[in-house]
Amino acid sequence: MTLADARQPDLPLIYVNHAFVNMTGYEAEDVIGRNCRFLQGPDTSRASVAQIRQTLHNQTASTVLLLNYRKDGTRFWNRFQLSPVHDEAGELSAFLGMQVDITDDVERVGMENERQRLETLGRVAGGVAHELNNALQPIRLYADLLMEGSAPTPELLMKCSKGILDNAQFASEVVSQVLAFSRRDGGLNHDHDAKVIISEAVEFAYEYLPSSMTLEKQGFEAGGLFDGTMIRVNRTELFQIMINLFTNAAAASGDKGRITVRLGAPDDSGLNVRVDAGATERPKNYLEISVSDNGQGIENGILKHIFEPFFTTKAPGEGTGLGLSMIYGIVERWGGRIAVSSVPGKGTTFRILVPVLSNT
DSSP: OEEETTTTTHHHHHHHHHHHHHHOOOHHHHHTTTTTGGGGEEESSHHHHHHHHHHHHHHHHHEEEEEEEEESSSSEEEEEEEEEEEEEEEEEEEEEEEEEEEHHHHHHHHHHHHHHHHHHHHHHHHHHHHHHHHHHHHHHHHHHHHHHSOOOOHHHHHHHHHHHHHHHHHHHHHHHHHHHOOOOSOOOOEEHHHHHHHHHHHHHHHHTTTTOOOEEESSSSSTTTTTOOOEEOHHHHHHHHHHHHHHHHHHHTTTSSSEEEEEOOOOOTTTTOOOOOTTOOOEEEEEEEEEEEEOOOHHHHHHHHTTTTOOSSSTTTTTOHHHHHHHHHHHHHHOOOOEEETTTTTEEEEEEEEEEOOOO
16 A cells, blocks of 8 residues: 655655565565655556556546555566545545556466467367368379379379369468468458448359259348448448358258348347447448358357367368358448357357448
């Protein structure tokens, strides 16, 4: 605990307790009469210091996570609570500071974050190695067949050449998906009429499905909600999202089901909406795109991992498991949110919230 005199310039300390001495290594006579900023150092957050200054200026109370330095130069994290003290006349007389050493807690969190980061990197590296190995093995096999010594027949030459090209293309797609997944900035976004661009993406993605799949659209009729509404998205990314969601829905339905795409007002449950801090224009509200199927659904144990990179339930060679992770990253870059819900045996619904720029 510390007490700083608010009636003197620069708020000098007039009291520190024994816990302060033990925590910082400074004796009371070393610090009395000094502003407590001497505890700060090169890695102390400027934002935290600015928050403290604002608290002092407003004469209010606040709690700040602060990195300070002991007398011997070692660092320690503390939860710093600052409160104004008023005299009997209601005049500000001092500021009471209470510091709790939470270094162990912060380091534990940091170690856990590092562990999770390394675990994710390991999973990504393992997934890349697995997928590339799946492509390289047949390439080597076809190359060995061509180099056996005897002149290959035209049929064998065509088969080997096609096999090499197909697998090389697959390996190239894996690398491209990894690069797209790791790229934070994404493509350039442009303003589009929401109904027009989403409808185009839906129709385009539907062309990728077998004729046995049916499509139902809701909320796209003229004169309804979101007429004239503008959204800022990347056209290619939006088409990519729809293709991926439609393809997954078809696979879950055995290529014989129904896909329902709904454009409507958002239901915020489970989506934790935020506004992208980098947006040049603050979105006034959101629209929701939902894609539902009547397929086999997703078990709860799988559902919680569904947006993780390289997590897939498909057989080797049928997919990299990057599609939904890429969708998640794209929607986040737009300043939106994506959520999934599923009932085993009854189907799955993906819900995407997209920031709306204007309503006219």
